[in-house]
Amino acid sequence: MPRLRSGDWPKSPADLPFAVRWDDLKLTARSAPTGWVLGRLATGDWLELASTLRPRRAVTERLLDPNDAAELRDLCLLVRAVYTQAAGCPWWTARRLAASAVTAWPQFDGWCASQGVDPLELPLRRVLALVRFRIMEGCKDQAEAESRKTELDVPGPEDARLDSADLRAAESAAFMAMYVAGGGETP
Amino acid sequence: MTTLTYTTDTSRRIAPTLEFQVDGETYVAIKPKQYTWVSLVRAIKGAAEFEEQLAVMGSFLNWCMDPEDASRLARRLHDPTQNIDLRDSDQGPGLMTIVLDLLKHWGREDGQELEAIGIATKVERPAPRKRAPAKKR
Numbered sequence: 074m075p076r077l078r079s080g081d082w083p084k085s086p087a088d089l090p091f092a093v094r095w096d097d098l099k100l101t102a103r104s105a106p107t108g109w110v111l112g113r114l115a116t117g118d119w120l121e122l123a124s125t126l127r128p129r130r131a132v133t134e135r136l137l138d139p140n141d142a143a144e145l146r147d148l149c150l151l152v153r154a155v156y157t158q159a160a161g162c163p164w165w166t167a168r169r170l171a172a173s174a175v176t177a178w179p180q181f182d183g184w185c186a187s188q189g190v191d192p193l194e195l196p197l198r199r200v201l202a203l204v205r206f207r208i209m210e211g212c213k214d215q216a217e218a219e220s221r222k223t224e225l226d227v228p229g230p231e232d233a234r235l236d237s238a239d240l241r242a243a244e245s246a247a248f249m250a251m252y253v254a255g256g257g258e259t260p
Numbered sequence: 261m262t263t264l265t266y267t268t269d270t271s272r273r274i275a276p277t278l279e280f281q282v283d284g285e286t287y288v289a290i291k292p293k294q295y296t297w298v299s300l301v302r303a304i305k306g307a308a309e310f311e312e313q314l315a316v317m318g319s320f321l322n323w324c325m326d327p328e329d330a331s332r333l334a335r336r337l338h339d340p341t342q343n344i345d346l347r348d349s350d351q352g353p354g355l356m357t358i359v360l361d362l363l364k365h366w367g368r369e370d371g372q373e374l375e376a377i378g379i380a381t382k383v384e385r386p387a388p389r390k391r392a393p394a395k396k397r
Contacts, residue, residue, distance in 0.1 A: 087262035087264075091262040091263065091264065092262065092263040092264070093263070093265075093266070094263055094264070095264045095268070096268050102264070109277050119377070133295075136293060136294075136295035137295060138293075139293060139323075142269075143377070144293060144294045144295070145294035145298065145374070145377065146294065146373050146374075146377055147266070147268050147269075150266065151266045158264055206385040231376060231378075
């Protein structure tokens with residue numbers, strides 16, 4: 074079985090809930106049932122995922138306030154950063170892993186059960202780690218493993234459309250620190 | 261406890277205004293925020309009935325115009341002696357068409373950004389009025 078290289082996997086992701094600071098606004102990114110999060114991640118429904126940010130009213134007020142520079146786009150980038158942190162991998166990778174899990178849920182859930190694990194009881198990063206493990210385990214050789222890894226880890230065109238400066242802003246100091254801890258490789 | 265920090269980039273924000281005219285009278289529309297824009301577009305898509313279109317117009321006046329211009333336009337809209345309507349007529353475009361054109365304009369400006377975050381930016385005319393099925397005699 075091909076092995077993951079050192080640095081492939083962030084070493085210090087954070088499980089929800091955790092604190093979020095959006096400019097001067099203090100928020101909490103609350104935990105939600107893993108199955109619910111996987112479903113939203115699989116479809117890239119960041120607006121639904123944004124509902125885990127509390128207090129919700131404060132978020133909406135910022136988006137409506139004409140004197141506040143915060144836009145929907147900022148909320149999108151913030152949600153991506155939150156779930157990057159919680160998933161322990163970039164947003165696009167988390168989406169693809171979640172989509173794989175949701176698409177083949179009966180098989181994945183059955184395999185987890187055979188290992189004595191209930192995936193819905195695990196934090197998000199652990200479930201996604203299991204999905205990645207299953208995907209990589211199924212590769213016949215190193216070439217296929219590299220190909221699968223690229224499919225999972227390379228950002229898609231829709232991600233490239235949000236320019237890199239904004240991604241840098243969104244994927245905050247905490248996010249970068251996570252990758253530095255993981256061996257200095259950034260996505 | 262982990263704290264994730266996000267800082268809004270304020271340097272790229274602009275709040276342009278657009279002038280529009282109704283029967284030669286000029287009003288200034290203020291570009292809505294993205295959240296407001298999306299809310300208006302979704303409301304328009306579902307606004308088949310006159311009352312729903314009136315509600316959309318109310319939201320537009322509240323969110324996209326300064327209070328003075330908004331009340332001036334609202335007064336005209338509710339004045340039966342004024343030849344101004346929500347719907348298009350022989351006399352010219354109705355207010356809904358003007359609002360749609362403004363939203364389309366702003367949608368083009370923000371389009372790439374909104375589409376990149378998965379929000380459709382196509383502004384459509386309101387759904388046609390639903391007609392009750394003809395009763396059989």
